[in-house]
Amino acid sequence: MSPLSITSRTLAAALGGYGLASLSAMALAVTLPMARDQAVIIGIMVALLLCSGAAIWAFSARSAWRAWAGILAPGVLLGGLYLWGLPA
Amino acid sequence: MNKSFRQSMAWLHTWTGLLLGWLLVAIFITGTSAYFREEITLWMQPEVHDSTLQPGTIDMALAALNAKAPDARSWDISLPGPRQTAAELRWQPAKPPEDGRRHRGEQILMDADSGEVVAPRATRGGNFFYRFHFELYGIDRLWARLLVCLATMFMLIAIISGVITHKKIFKDFFTFRPGKGQRSWLDAHNATAVLALPYHFMITYSGLLLFMTLIMPWGIDAAYENDRRSFFSEVFSRGEDAAQPGSPGEMVAIGPLIEQTETRFGKPVERIQITNPNRDNAQITLRVNRDPAVTDRQRGGDPTQVFQGNTGELIDTHIPANDPVSPGWRIYNFFTSVHMTRFADPLTRWLFFLFGVAGSAMTVTGMLLWVSKRTQQLRRDQQPDRALKMVNGLNMASITGLMLAIAAYFLANRLLPVTLAAREDREIQVFFIVWLVSLVHGLLRPNRHGWIEQVAAASLLWFAIPVVNIFTTASHLFTPLAWQHAAIASFDLVCLILAALGGHTLWRLQRKPLPAKARRAPAPRPFNTTNPASEQPAGESP
Structure with a gap:
């Protein structure tokens, strides 16, 4: 891997992965159809797995661009889900 | 980049492993010792070794508390058990000291045979290692915890990428080539990793869960509209605060209450708490150790009976098995209880200690492998x-x-x-x-x-x-x-x-x-x- 690719992937893994995980925790917390304390804890448990999953994806994708795309796309989806689930 | 998936995983595994490997070795070794932190503290205070629970210990403990703090807000007696030899007496003073130590209260150790207060040598005991394994020492607690969480996340990534790297992981497990340099370290690294793989995953993932409010609070903020305190009071409620002290009053003899509780639960009473002692609204709470059930609530899960202090009337009984625990929290409780082995009897505790040793060996062999591989790749000159x-x-x-x-x-x-x-x-x-x-x-x-x-x-x-x-x-x-x-x-x-x-x-x-x-x-x-x-x-x- 070239230094540029490693830097880009590292940023995708760290910032992108954590951002994706945070969005999933927020989206699940407000959309899961159950008591909110349960939705929160399930959201956190999923988010922590997603965080490590995203890091692995960032280094296994065929290019740094794909790595970013694979993190940003579900991130946008989760962000939309969160906005949709927010109490009006 | 035309590398295969497994090769890129091997790369990720090698470099995430090295980057925080040294910290992880220290976390693993000190954390493994924490399974026995109470036993280590006991060993480090030889002054309390010669003490065993006697029939009269409870009366002596109450007498000691009456002498030390008759007007305390509450008393708390932990009786000797398998992990401690002396009786531990704690109380909340009537007027809390104003130097910020509000919740800790006062604490002394009592010889369970003689009823005398023992002052063991000053030591941090096993707690030093226990705290070191998640907040290190001498640096700001918040940053230290974040650093440990980061290392833990690296570990989780290293575990998952490690599993992917070793496609033939179970075949590798049965391959051990001792005395063959780098290959032996590789085999040892694989064997310790696979042997305790569920343990490694559990211990890292639950380690992150234990700090979830530090590292991933955004879901709480989203669902509770930035009011984290209402989340905590909904989830980790510690019960109401004790009532204001009433007027002075006699308390009934505690003996019959203990007998009744022990008959009821079929176990010895381990802990006695009295709020507003020596008042007409005193309450006596007697707890026995709960049965090990890893999905219980973490705190306050012991079978308990509460008595009115001045009449001896039973006013509340709490049996944790009757508490409904929702599935999400059951999973959370499972991971965190297993991490802290809250439920464990001594044999299980030893088993977890051995798993911890295997985990330490995995990180150690990984670090040695890193050097060994690069040394062998050197030409002879x-x-x-x-x-x-x-x-x-x-x-x-x-x-x-x-x-x-x-x-x-x-x-x-x-x-x-x-x-x-x-x-x-x-x-x-x-x-x-x-x-x-x-x-x-x-x-x-x-x-x-x-x-x-x-x-x-x-x-x-x-x-x-x-x-x-x-x-x-x-x-x-x-x-x-x-x-x-x-x-x-x-x-x-x-x-x-x-x-x-x-x-x-x-x-x-x-x-x-x-x-x-x-x-x-x-x-x-x-x-x-x-x-x-x-x-x-x-x-x-x-």
């Missing part, structure tokens, strides 16, 4: 470069150096004068000075000689602990007292086992002749070498 030497030296400090420092901490506990001022800080200073010396030594001698010297010193110190114990305590291995409380004798035995393991390692290291002459040969070393010289754990510089 090549010297290890500075980076490789530095990694080797840091490995030494993080592995043998930490074991040296822990042994020194225990020895300091026995050898420092009992009345020394700030004694508990001195013990910790000894720990860090020895660790620092081993770091300097490791960086100066990042070769086989360095390893041999540090392993020898560590074996010597671990062997010295039970020996020094003979001359400094009345509860060493040759006394019945040590065996009466299994934890005390076990501590000394573990020291001897560690010394023996160190001695074995030393013997293996010494057995191979130093390969100074062999290295002059100009031919490149074949990759699959079975050269006995390659068995040293790490690189060397002649």
Whole structure:
């Protein structure tokens, strides 16, 4: 891997992965159809797995661009889900 | 990039592993000791060893509290059990001190035989390692915890990418090629990783969950509209605060209440809490140990009966099995309870200790493998470069150096004068000075000689602990007292086992002749070498 690719992937893994995980925790917390304390804890448990999953994806994708795309796309989806689930 | 998926995983595994490997080794080793933190603290306070639960202990404890703090807001008595020999008495003073120590209250230890207050030597005991494993020492608590969480996340990534790297993971597990240098370290790394794989995943993932409000609070903010306190009170409620003290009043004799509770639950009462003692609204709460059920709530899950203090009337019974726990929290409770082995009986605790040892061995062998692989790739006439030497030296400090420092901490506990001022800080200073010396030594001698010297010193110190114990305590291995409380004798035995393991390692290291002459040969070393010289754990510089 070239230094540029490693830097880009590292940023995708760290910032992108954590951002994706945070969005999933927020989206699940407000959309899961159950008591909110349960939705929160399930959201956190999923988010922590997603965080490590995203890091692995960032280094296994065929290019740094794909790595970013694979993190940003579900991130946008989760962000939309969160906005949709927010109490009006 | 035309690398295969597995190759990129191997790359990720190697570099995430190295980056925080040293920290992870320290977290794993100190965290493993934390399974026995109460036993370690017990061992480090020999003044309380000669104490056993008696029928009169409860009355003596109440008398001691009446003498010390008759007007306290609450009393709390923990009776001796398998993990402690003395009775622990705590109370919340009527007027809390204004120096910010509001919730801690006062605490003394009482000899369960004589009812006398015992003042053991000042020590942080096993709690030092316990706290070190998630907030290190001497740096800001918040940043230290974030750093440990980051290392834990790296570990989780290293575990998952490690599993992917080893496609034939279960076949690899049955492959062990001892005495073959780098291959042996690889096999040992794989075996310890696979053997305890569910444990490794559990311990890292639950470690992150335990700090979820620090590292991932955004879901709470989203669902609770930035009101984290209402989340905590909904989830981790600790019950209401005690009522304001009433007017002075007599309390009933506690004996019959204890008998009734023990008959009801079929277990001995372990803990007695009295709110507003010596008042007409006193409440007596009696708890027995709960049955081990890992998905219970973490706090307050013990079977409990609450009595009115002035009449002895039963006013509340709590049986945790009747608490509904929702599925999401059951999973959370499962992971965090297993991490802290809250539910464990002694045998299970030993099992987890062994898993922790396997985890430590996995991180250690991984670090050794990193150096060993790069050393073997050197041509015979090549010297290890500075980076490789530095990694080797840091490995030494993080592995043998930490074991040296822990042994020194225990020895300091026995050898420092009992009345020394700030004694508990001195013990910790000894720990860090020895660790620092081993770091300097490791960086100066990042070769086989360095390893041999540090392993020898560590074996010597671990062997010295039970020996020094003979001359400094009345509860060493040759006394019945040590065996009466299994934890005390076990501590000394573990020291001897560690010394023996160190001695074995030393013997293996010494057995191979130093390969100074062999290295002059100009031919490149074949990759699959079975050269006995390659068995040293790490690189060397002649």
